[in-house]
Amino acid sequence: MRLITHNMLSSNIKGVTNGFPLRIEAEKVVEKEVDFNPDFLRNMFSKIEWKALTDASKALGYAELPEETEPSMLESELFLRKLHHALLELHLEEGALVCPETGRKFPVNKGIPNMLLHEDEV
Amino acid sequence: MKGVLPSIVTRIDQECSSSKGEPTPEIEKNHVHRVYDAIAPHFSSTRFAKWPKVQAFLNSLLCGSLVLDAGCGNGKYLGLNTNCYFIGCDISSPLVNICAQKGNEVLVADAVNLPYRSGYGDAAISIAVLHHLSTELRRRRAVEELIRVVRTGGSVLVTVWAREQEDRSLISKWTPLSQKYTEDWVGSSSPRTHSDSPSFSLQSIPENDESEPRGDFSDEHTDRTCQQEYLVPWHLPYHRAEVSGTSATALSTGLARKDDKKGAVVYDRYYHVFSEGELERLVSSVDGAIVVDKFYDKSNWCIILKKI
Numbered sequence: 001m002r003l004i005t006h007n008m009l010s011s012n013i014k015g016v017t018n019g020f021p022l023r024i025e026a027e028k029v030v031e032k033e034v035d036f037n038p039d040f041l042r043n044m045f046s047k048i049e050w051k052a053l054t055d056a057s058k059a060l061g062y063a064e065l066p067e068e069t070e071p072s073m074l075e076s077e078l079f080l081r082k083l084h085h086a087l088l089e090l091h092l093e094e095g096a097l098v099c100p101e102t103g104r105k106f107p108v109n110k111g112i113p114n115m116l117l118h119e120d121e122v
Numbered sequence: 123m124k125g126v127l128p129s130i131v132t133r134i135d136q137e138c139s140s141s142k143g144e145p146t147p148e149i150e151k152n153h154v155h156r157v158y159d160a161i162a163p164h165f166s167s168t169r170f171a172k173w174p175k176v177q178a179f180l181n182s183l184l185c186g187s188l189v190l191d192a193g194c195g196n197g198k199y200l201g202l203n204t205n206c207y208f209i210g211c212d213i214s215s216p217l218v219n220i221c222a223q224k225g226n227e228v229l230v231a232d233a234v235n236l237p238y239r240s241g242y243g244d245a246a247i248s249i250a251v252l253h254h255l256s257t258e259l260r261r262r263r264a265v266e267e268l269i270r271v272v273r274t275g276g277s278v279l280v281t282v283w284a285r286e287q288e289d290r291s292l293i294s295k296w297t298p299l300s301q302k303y304t305e306d307w308v309g310s311s312s313p314r315t316h317s318d319s320p321s322f323s324l325q326s327i328p329e330n331d332e333s334e335p336r337g338d339f340s341d342e343h344t345d346r347t348c349q350q351e352y353l354v355p356w357h358l359p360y361h362r363a364e365v366s367g368t369s370a371t372a373l374s375t376g377l378a379r380k381d382d383k384k385g386a387v388v389y390d391r392y393y394h395v396f397s398e399g400e401l402e403r404l405v406s407s408v409d410g411a412i413v414v415d416k417f418y419d420k421s422n423w424c425i426i427l428k429k430i
Contacts, residue, residue, distance in 0.1 A: 005209055005227055008242040012235050020239050040186035040207065047242055112222050114230040115237035119145050
């Protein structure tokens with residue numbers, strides 16, 4: 001699971017008012033290189049919840065992202081490279097995503113999160 | 123938009139909002155989820171042809187678009203436009219594993235309750251998915267989800283099997299379900315035979331001649347023109363079915379049957395095939411999007427929406 005996906009995932013358990021962001025428990029993280037595409041990153045930037053990304057990135061062992069951002073950073077290749085790395089090249093292979101309200105753990109195995117709810121959570 | 127809807131549809135809308143969470147109907151558990159889990163590798167090997175209409179839709183998207191495929195199956199469309207970023211989800215873990223093995227970004231999730239925050243995607247696709255949902259409520263929920271997860275101005279493509287099939291002889295191989303049978307299934311916890319339905323047998327059933335239709339055919343033509351609920355067989359060759367695994371369990375519980383003549387374990391997939399205009403009525407009953415295109419292609423009803 002990449003952080004671009006994590007930044008979108010939300011706990012949809014019945015009764016949960018805000019299930020985003022899910023807290024990451026990382027057991028195995030791998031890095032896989034991906035082609036750098038600055039236009040794509042600029043398009044994604046406006047959608048990203050920045051604090052969720054920086055927290056998640058730290059959980060995966062990458063603490064290089066700035067805490068705050070401003071639009072001019074999108075012209076900085078250095079910044080875009082860091083964003084690229086955090087968003088697309090870090091993979092959570094094994095671990096869990098934790099609902100911020102209920103503490104319920106959604107498992108991540110072989111890089112695949114399982115977000116299916118049990119019958120009583122629907 | 124709600125003001126112009128007929129009153130019966132408004133009532134269903136009200137029920138919808140109060141029953142946001144409902145358990146998965148048994149007919150879907152037994153004749154969609156468990157079937158795809160059992161047939162995943164074989165199913166995937168037969169799903170390689172890229173449908174031009176879907177390809178055209180994906181190629182029309184702006185560079186750098188984030189595309190969500192809800193019910194991605196074997197991931198056939200993930201990454202089809204190399205300028206876009208795809209995230210797929212499916213309810214079947216075995217199918218999702220197959221997607222992941224090809225390097226795709228995927229997760230296991232339910233199309234009726236997508237675990238995505240709203241407005242993140244640029245586009246969403248639902249290719250041959252909604253016809254596996256057994257109630258109009260669930261089909262509408264799935265459409266609501268597709269619209270919810272894309273941004274304002276984002277596009278949604280939905281395709282479903284049509285009741286009006288180009289190859290009419292195909293329908294004769296399907297087993298029609300009566301309305302009462304479908305209602306029984308939605309509530310029951312185990313499969314049971316119904317007087318109007320075929321019984322699932324543990325023994326091998328000699329397959330009928332290919333041209334001979336199954337089911338009750340005393341009034342074949344008139345029965346089928348209104349019929350929309352079907353079980354559609356999938357033949358899993360013996361050499362692909364695990365001897366001591368899913369298929370053995372399926373055979374012993376009656377969810378599958380053997381066809382020695384074809385050398386296959388036969389699973390039945392549940393379908394609600396859509397009648398002409400039904401898909402458009404369904405999406406029009408959901409707020410927040412307008413229809414920008416609709417067409418019939420290769421025995422499927424298709425629609426493209428834009429979130430407003």
